[in-house]
Amino acid sequence: MKETFISWVIPCFNEEEVILETLARIGQVCNSINSYSWEIILIDDGSTDETRNIIKSKIKLDKRIQLIGLSRNYGHQIAVQAGLNNAIGSAVIIIDADLQDPPELAEKLITEWEKGFDVIYGKRIERKSETLFKKSTAAIFYRLMNLLSDIEIPLDTGDFRLIDQKVVYALRDMPEKGRFLRGLITWAGFKQNYVEYKREKRFAGASKYPLRKMILFALEGITSFSRKPLQISSFAGGIASIISFIGIIYVLYIRLMTNNWVEGWAWLSLVILMSSGLQLIFIGILGEYLGRIYIESKNRPLYLVDEKIINANFKEDNQADLITNE
Ligand code: UDP
Numbered sequence: 085m086k087e088t089f090i091s092w093v094i095p096c097f098n099e100e101e102v103i104l105e106t107l108a109r110i111g112q113v114c115n116s117i118n119s120y121s122w123e124i125i126l127i128d129d130g131s132t133d134e135t136r137n138i139i140k141s142k143i144k145l146d147k148r149i150q151l152i153g154l155s156r157n158y159g160h161q162i163a164v165q166a167g168l169n170n171a172i173g174s175a176v177i178i179i180d181a182d183l184q185d186p187p188e189l190a191e192k193l194i195t196e197w198e199k200g201f202d203v204i205y206g207k208r209i210e211r212k213s214e215t216l217f218k219k220s221t222a223a224i225f226y227r228l229m230n231l232l233s234d235i236e237i238p239l240d241t242g243d244f245r246l247i248d249q250k251v252v253y254a255l256r257d258m259p260e261k262g263r264f265l266r267g268l269i270t271w272a273g274f275k276q277n278y279v280e281y282k283r284e285k286r287f288a289g290a291s292k293y294p295l296r297k298m299i300l301f302a303l304e305g306i307t308s309f310s311r312k313p314l315q316i317s318s319f320a321g322g323i324a325s326i327i328s329f330i331g332i333i334y335v336l337y338i339r340l341m342t343n344n345w346v347e348g349w350a351w352l353s354l355v356i357l358m359s360s361g362l363q364l365i366f367i368g369i370l371g372e373y374l375g376r377i378y379i380e381s382k383n384r385p386l387y388l389v390d391e392k393i394i395n396a397n398f399k400e401d402n403q404a405d406l407i408t409n410e
């Protein structure tokens with residue numbers, strides 16, 4: 085009797101073109117590693133194409149496959165969390181549906197896990213045919229992120245990784261709505277290691293991460309892990325006030341002690357423009373944080389499930405979402 089389960093968690097958003105191939109590849113990997121039992125959790129993140137139906141048709145043929153259909157599109161990070169909340173495995177492998185991350189790497193991930201590591205992330209040593217733009221923005225983002233935040237997020241990694249059940253429990257206990265998983269996992273600590281791999285190009289379909297989503301994601305990452313932008317604002321605000329104070333004395337001096345005080349309008353307007361610009365930026369940064377407090381304080385559930393097809397026979401006491409350690 086094989087006791088130990090390993091779960092795959094696969095977020096899918098409009099992946100009808102790739103999902104069958106992904107399931108085939110993952111199925112092969114599961115078959116080749118037969119020291120564990122497997123479950124393959126697919127989270128349909130509100131797809132508008134045939135993704136969900138394709139998954140359902142596969143469930144009939146392969147009882148390792150499970151479906152969590154979310155009520156709408158919540159975004160990649162939340163979809164992954166929905167999967168984690170339902171995973172029963174002693175280890176969970178988080179992988180994208182588009183085969184950019186090779187499922188075959190599971191074997192190496194598991195070897196490291198068996199050695200006692202709790203988080204083994206895939207480190208990209210080559211990113212095949214991803215545009216220069218995507219690579220360079222990603223590189224800037226991670227460096228900026230590490231510069232600004234209080235935790236050190238490993239460079240050149242995505243969410244493709246194996247995490248031990250301990251870490252899964254830890255993530256279930258983190259209630260924040262603005263979820264930046266790789267940050268949360270870094271924050272959680274435990275024994276971490278990495279395995280290198282080549283990031284392939286998408287098997288089919290287009291990236292679901294246009295620039296707009298990438299910027300929002302970056303903002304989420306920075307603001308959920310760092311107070312530095314706020315601190316920089318106060319610091320810059322302080323310097324600006326000192327300079328304005330000197331400016332005021334200077335202006336008064338010119339106005340009271342000399343005769344050429346009608347001059348200098350250019351300088352004045354410059355100062356006004358500069359300070360009002362700075363103020364707007366800082367109010368904006370404050371607003372970003374305030375907005376996040378607002379979202380968190382509403383305490384809405386992270387996501388709503390529309391339908392769930394799980395194999396109840398091995399999921400007796402693990403049915404409920406968001407169950408915690410105890
Ligand atoms: N995804 C999702 N919800 C979304 C966007 C993406 O579940 O709102 C999934 C998508 O199906 C894929 C993974 O997240 O499995 C990564 O997305 P994608 O490959 O489009 O991102 P990229 O690799 O281009 O950064």
Ligand code: MG
Nearest residue numbers: 180182184286
């Ligand atoms: Mg991709």
